[in-house]
Amino acid sequence: MVYLLSTSHLEDRIWFRDDDDFKSGMNYVAIASAQCKVIILCFVLMSNHVHFVIEADKTSCQLFIARFKQLFSTHLSHRYRVKKFLRHNTCDIRSLQGEESIERAIAYVMMNPVAANICLAANGYPWGSGNCYFNACPAEGVRMKGMSARKRAKILHSTASVDGSWLISGNGFILPESYIPIQKVERIFRTPGRMQYFLSTSSKARLRTESEPHLLPSFRDQTLVTIISDLCISLFGKPSPASLNDIQRRRLVNELHRRFSVDILQLARILSIPQNTIADILDQG
Numbered sequence: 001m002v003y004l005l006s007t008s009h010l011e012d013r014i015w016f017r018d019d020d021d022f023k024s025g026m027n028y029v030a031i032a033s034a035q036c037k038v039i040i041l042c043f044v045l046m047s048n049h050v051h052f053v054i055e056a057d058k059t060s061c062q063l064f065i066a067r068f069k070q071l072f073s074t075h076l077s078h079r080y081r082v083k084k085f086l087r088h089n090t091c092d093i094r095s096l097q098g099e100e101s102i103e104r105a106i107a108y109v110m111m112n113p114v115a116a117n118i119c120l121a122a123n124g125y126p127w128g129s130g131n132c133y134f135n136a137c138p139a140e141g142v143r144m145k146g147m148s149a150r151k152r153a154k155i156l157h158s159t160a161s162v163d164g165s166w167l168i169s170g171n172g173f174i175l176p177e178s179y180i181p182i183q184k185v186e187r188i189f190r191t192p193g194r195m196q197y198f199l200s201t202s203s204k205a206r207l208r209t210e211s212e213p214h215l216l217p218s219f220r221d222q223t224l225v226t227i228i229s230d231l232c233i234s235l236f237g238k239p240s241p242a243s244l245n246d247i248q249r250r251r252l253v254n255e256l257h258r259r260f261s262v263d264i265l266q267l268a269r270i271l272s273i274p275q276n277t278i279a280d281i282l283d284q285g
Contacts (some may be wrong), residue, residue, distance in 0.1 A: 002041065002055050004105045005065055005090055010048040011275055012268050014221050015072070017080075019171075022127045022222075024175035025050075027156045028071040033179060034163065038065040041185050042106040043176075044113065044128035047221035048269050050110040053102070058093060061267045065091045075157060101197045104190060111204035118220055122199055129176040132194040133185055139177040141167030212217045219260055224270050231255060241271055249273075 007053030015024045025045045035042050038056035050068075051081075054061050069086045076082045096102045113125035122130040132139075144152060146236055153159050166178035189195040199205060225254075232238045235255065236248050242251060253271065256262045264282065266276040 001057060001104075002013060002053065002102050003058065003061050004094045004096055004109075005050075005052040005061060005091055006094075006175050007049045007051075007065070007069075007091045010089065010269065013048045013085075013272050014225075015050070015086075015267050016045065016047055016127075016222065017225055019198065021075070021079075022114055022204070023067070023171065023173040024075045024157050025072055026127060028068055028075070028177075030166065030174040030176075031160045032064050032068040032071060032157055032164065035160065036060055036067055038064045040129070040176075040281075042084050042109050042129050042180075044125070044130065046116065046127075047110055051112060052106050053096070053109055058095070065093075065145050070160065078272070081111035097181065098248065099188060103195075104202065106185065106188075107195070107202040108204055111199055111202045112119075115204040126171075129180050132180055132182050133189070133225050134195060137168075139167060139175045141169045141175050144174075145169060204255050219262070221266065221270050224256070224262065224266070227260070228252070228270065248280050250284075253278060254285065257282055 022045060028046075029040065031042060032177065036056075038053055038054050038060050039070070040052060044051050049272075052065070054064065056064070066254060069089070073084070073086050076085050096105050100186060110130045113128075114122055119125045124130075132154075135215070144162055144166045146156075149159070152162065155168060156162070156174070162174070163178070167175045169175050169234050178248035186195075189198070228238040228241060229239070231252060232240055235251070236244060238244055240249070241249060241252060244247065253267060253273075262270075264275055264278045267278045269272070271278075
């Protein structure tokens with residue numbers, strides 16, 4: 001069976017604060033899939049949620065997402081001293097019946113970053129498998145085989161045993177081409193044109209084309225997190241939003257909204273403030 005796995009969207013925080021978090025997430029996808037013996041056909045890591053299309057039985061899918069969240073939660077705990085970050089983050093597991101259902105699910109997953117106005121095409125987003133299919137340029141990387149256990153652990157942030165044939169990218173994460181059955185996915189779509197058709201007609205594509213561009217985030221969450229730190233220092237002489245008083249926090253919200261056109265949903269995620277509180281601040285100006 002093939003399943004679409006989608007975690008719930010966190011409204012007032014983000015999974016991945018910077019590229020190092022994304023790299024760890026990419027590695028944990030590979031490690032968890034190997035440990036749980038599932039076949040990942042497609043996936044994407046977004047700021048506040050993740051999606052996977054997986055071939056396995058439902059129990060294995062449940063074990064995979066639990067293992068992935070466990071690995072990434074441990075990473076967050078070690079790096080940020082955050083405890084139980086994903087404990088209550090639920091995951092919807094939906095069975096896909098028929099080849100066209102699988103095609104539409106893969107297109108839905110791949111178009112997430114396009115719908116979020118992060119990139120112009122699915123293959124332009126690095127934190128997922130969007131660039132794997134019908135790509136004439138073979139993936140280049142360094143094979144895990146021959147690396148010392150110490151070096152592997154340093155790169156992967158894990159001591160888990162991994163396939164020696166897997167490739168590590170120059171940026172330090174396991175390339176999805178190492179474990180995703182690319183030819184199998186390409187056989188499902190049959191031609192690049194057919195895949196492009198499903199990408200362009202997916203619900204995520206419609207969301208992108210039917211929405212006004214100014215209503216969508218223009219900056220990635222991770223970019224804004226860095227901007228916030230700079231704003232706190234320049235405006236208030238404080239290191240972070242946590243050190244601001246209520247008046248300063250209100251000004252920060254309004255400055256982000258005015259300067260960078262950040263909407264309520266994105267403000268809530270990057271500032272860890274409830275959406276209704278953000279709405280009240282913006283209403284009061």
